[in-house]
Amino acid sequence: MSSFDVKSKPIIEIKNLYKxxxxxxxxxxxxxxxxxxxxxxxxxxxxxxxxxxxxCLIGLEEPDSGSIEVMxxxxxxxxxxxxxxxxxxxxxLFQGSALYDSMSVRENLEFPLRRHTKKFGVIEDTTPMVMExxxxxxxxxxxxxxxxxxxxxxxxxxxxxxxxxxxxxxxxYDEPTTGLDPITSKEIILLMISxxxxxxxxxxxxxxxxxxxxxxxxxxxxxIDNINYAEGTFEELSASEDPKIKAFFK
Amino acid sequence: xxxNSKIVESFKTFLVEVGELSYFTSRxxxxxxxxxYEFKEFLRQCYNMGNRSLLLVSVTGFIIGLVxxxxxxxxxxxxxxxxxxxxxxxxxxIREMGPIITALICAGRIGSGIGAxxxxxxxxxxxxxxxxxGTNPFNFLVITRILATTLMLPILVFFGxxxxxxxxxxxxxxxxxxxxxxxxxxxxxxxxxSDIIPTxxxxxxxxxxxxxxxxxxxxxxKKGTAGVGxxxxxxxxxxxxxxxxxxxxxxxxxxxxx
Numbered sequence: 001m002s003s004f005d006v007k008s009k010p011i012i013e014i015k016n017l018y019k020x021x022x023x024x025x026x027x028x029x030x031x032x033x034x035x036x037x038x039x040x041x042x043x044x045x046x047x048x049x050x051x052x053x054x055x056c057l058i059g060l061e062e063p064d065s066g067s068i069e070v071m072x073x074x075x076x077x078x079x080x081x082x083x084x085x086x087x088x089x090x091x092x093l094f095q096g097s098a099l100y101d102s103m104s105v106r107e108n109l110e111f112p113l114r115r116h117t118k119k120f121g122v123i124e125d126t127t128p129m130v131m132e133x134x135x136x137x138x139x140x141x142x143x144x145x146x147x148x149x150x151x152x153x154x155x156x157x158x159x160x161x162x163x164x165x166x167x168x169x170x171x172x173y174d175e176p177t178t179g180l181d182p183i184t185s186k187e188i189i190l191l192m193i194s195x196x197x198x199x200x201x202x203x204x205x206x207x208x209x210x211x212x213x214x215x216x217x218x219x220x221x222x223x224i225d226n227i228n229y230a231e232g233t234f235e236e237l238s239a240s241e242d243p244k245i246k247a248f249f250k
Numbered sequence: 251x252x253x254n255s256k257i258v259e260s261f262k263t264f265l266v267e268v269g270e271l272s273y274f275t276s277r278x279x280x281x282x283x284x285x286x287y288e289f290k291e292f293l294r295q296c297y298n299m300g301n302r303s304l305l306l307v308s309v310t311g312f313i314i315g316l317v318x319x320x321x322x323x324x325x326x327x328x329x330x331x332x333x334x335x336x337x338x339x340x341x342x343x344i345r346e347m348g349p350i351i352t353a354l355i356c357a358g359r360i361g362s363g364i365g366a367x368x369x370x371x372x373x374x375x376x377x378x379x380x381x382x383x384g385t386n387p388f389n390f391l392v393i394t395r396i397l398a399t400t401l402m403l404p405i406l407v408f409f410g411x412x413x414x415x416x417x418x419x420x421x422x423x424x425x426x427x428x429x430x431x432x433x434x435x436x437x438x439x440x441x442x443x444s445d446i447i448p449t450x451x452x453x454x455x456x457x458x459x460x461x462x463x464x465x466x467x468x469x470x471x472k473k474g475t476a477g478v479g480x481x482x483x484x485x486x487x488x489x490x491x492x493x494x495x496x497x498x499x500x501x502x503x504x505x506x507x508x
Contacts, residue, residue, distance in 0.1 A: 058382050087384035098379035100371075112383035115286060166383065 008035045011170060011202050012057065017066035019052055026052045027063070028226040034170070034202055039192075041205045041213040041234075043248055044223030050206045051095075053223075054172045057204075058092055059083050071169070088116050091163030091171040091201075095178055097155040099147040105158055106130055106143045109165050116166065133161040136198070137191060153184035157191065164195065171195070173205040177212050189215050210249060214238075222248060274466045278396060281388055288394050295398035299360050303406055306359060307352055311410035314351060315343065315417025323425065332426060336433050337440035339418040344441065345449050348411035350497055353456040356403060357489040361464040364395055365485030368468025369478035377469070392469060396461035403457030404450055444508040452500040456493055463489040 012034035019027040026049035034040050044050045055061040057068055059075055068075040073086060100108050109130045113123060123129070134140045137157040147155060156176065163171060176192065177185035189212050196203060207213055213220060214234050222230040222237065222245060230237055230245050238249045319339055326332045368391060371377050380387035419433040467485040471477045 055378075060378055060381060084384040084386070087382055090382070092379070092382040094375045094379060096374055098375040100376050100379070101374075102367075111380075112385060115383075115385045162383075 008037075010034060011036050011071055012204070013067075013069040014053075014057070015067045017053065017056060017068065018064045019049065019056060019061065020064055025226055027056075027066075030066070030223070030226070030228055032221055032228055032231075034204055036202055037196075037200055039196060039203045039205060039216050039218045041207060041217035041220045042223055043207060043213060043220060046208075048223045049226055050223055051174055054092075054174060054204060054206060058087065058090060058172065088112075088166050089169045091166065091168035093156070093159055093163050093171065093173045093176055095175045097147075097152075097159040099150075099155055099159055099162070101147045103147075104143075105134070105139075105145050105147070105150075108147070108158065109133055109162050112162070112166050129165060133165040134158070136164055136195065137161045153180055153187065156180065156184075156188055160188075160191065160195070164199070167199070169201060171201050171203045173203060173207070175206055175208065177207065177209045185209065185212065192216060270470070271463075271466055274469075275462060277388065278393065278462070281386070282393050282397070284389070286389065288390050291390060292394040292397055295394050296402055299356075299398050300402040300405060303356060303359055303402075304409065306355060307406050307410040308413050310351065310355055311348065311413035312417040314347060315339065315414030315419075316421055318343070318347070318414075319418040319421040320425075323421070333436075335418070335422060335426075336436035340415055340437040340441055341445060343414045343418075344411050345445055346497075346501075348414055349407050349449055349453050349456060350493065352407045352410045353403060353453070353460065353493050354490060356399070356406065356457075357460050357493060358486055360399060361460045361485045361489045362482040364399075364461065364464030365468040365471075366478055366482035368392075368465060369471035369481035370475075372469065372471040373474050373478060388469075392465045395465050396458060399461030399464075400454055400457040403460065404453040407453045407456075408450075448500065448504040448508065452496065455496050455500070459492045459496060460489050463492060 010033040012032075014030060014032050017027050017030040018025075026047075030049070030053055032040070032042075042050050042053070052061055056063045057070070057075070059078075070086060071089065073082070075083065075086075078086065099105075100111065103111065110126045113126055113129060130143065131140055134143060137160050139154060139157050139161065142150060142154065142158065147158070150158060173192065176188055180188065192203070192205070193216060195201065203216075205212070205216060217234050220232060220234055220237055221228045224230070224244055230240065230242070237245055240246060319335065322335065322338065323332065326335060326338075368377070371391070377387045377391070380390065415434075415437060419428075419430050419437075422428040422433055423430060464485045467481040467488070471481040473480070
C-alpha cells in the first residue's frame, strides 16, 4: 500500500500515555494519531506494551496518565453508558478470537446486535445482518455451528464478522495472524484489506508479522523501549540503518 | 519472612478479599435493577441449575432420610419413643439438615461450575469481548446467575426435604409397619410455620451466597488456565464456609424471634 495522507483529521489521538504494572513500566509517554481511512501497523517486541496500549484505547485498562481521544471524545471523561455507545463504533479483534463458546456462531453475532437498540433499533429478524457479516468473511455456511467445531482460521474470521456486525468506524486488530499457518494468514490479511475498502474503516493493527505489515500498512510505528521509537511507511522503516529498527525487518 | 509477618500478610490478603467481595456485592445491588434485563439468560440459568441438580438432590435427600431413620430407630426403640420418629425426622430435616446439605451439594455442583465457566471466559478474553462490544458482561453473566441460584435453591431444598421425608417414611413403613398416611399425618402435625418460614428465608441467602461467591471467583479469575481451577476450587471452599456462617447467624436470629 502507498503512503497515507496524514494531513486529514485524526480519528484517534493518544498523547503521553503512561501505564505501569507495579514496577514494570509498560508505556512511557506513548503518543500517536490515527487518521480516517488509515491502516496503522504497530510493531514491537513481546511485552513492549502494544496490547496494553489498545486495551487502554478501548477502556479495558486504565492508563496511569495521558489522554486518549477517540472521535473527539476523551475516554477518561466519558460516563459508562457513553463509553458503551462509543465502543459500538470501535471493533476489536482479539488475538485468541474470544468467541463465546456457549453460543453458536449465529448467537455470537446476534449478541451485540440485540443489545444496541439505540444504534440499530429493535431488530425482529437478525438473519439478514448475520448472513451479510458472515458472507463478508466467506463463512455463511457456519451459521449454526458452535465455536468448538471451527478451525483456528475460521474462528478468527467469525470473530471478524462479529466485529463487523456493529458497523464500526475503527477496527483494532490484536495480532490477527498469530498462530495461523501462512496460507490462512494471507487470507486473513486479504480479508482485512477488502473490509477496509468496503466499509472505509480506520484500523490499528498490532502484529509481529512483517509480511502482514508490508501488505496492509499505510504507516507504521515501532514500539521500542516503551515509547514510539520510530514512525514512517514500511519502505522508510525497512530501509533504516538503525540496528534496533533493522532487527524487525531481518 | 518470619511467622508473624506471614500471619500479618495472610490477614491483609483476607481483608482485601473481604473488601473486594463486598464491592462485588454492592455492584450487584446497584446493577440488578438497571436495564437491560436478561430474562432469557436468567431462565436458561434457572434450567441449568435447577433441573440439572434435581437428580443429585433427590438421591442425596432420599439416602439422608433413609439413613437418618435407620440410625435413630434403635435408640428411640430403647426409650420407647419410636412414635416420635416422624416429628424428629421432619423437624431436623426441614429446619437444618435439608437446607445445609442441599446447599453444600449445590456449592459443589453449581458454585464450582460458575467459577470454572466464568473463569475460563475471563482467561480467554470472552468477558473482555463482551465489554468492548458495548454490552455489560456483569449484567449478562453475573446478575442472571446470582438471581438464578437465589431462586432455585429454595425450590431444590423443598424438593430434597420432601424426598428425604419420603425416604424416612419408607423405612418406618417397612420396619415398623407404619402406613404412609399415618406417617405424613404426624409429620404435618408436628411442623409449624415457625419451622418452615425461617428455614425458607435462610435458603434464599444460601442460594445468593453460592451464586455470589462462584461469580466473584470466576469473574475476577487471574493467572491463566491454572487460575480457572483455582477459581472453581476456591468458590467451593469459600461458599461452604460462608454457608455455615449464614446458618449460624440464621439459627441465632431464629432463636431470638421464635
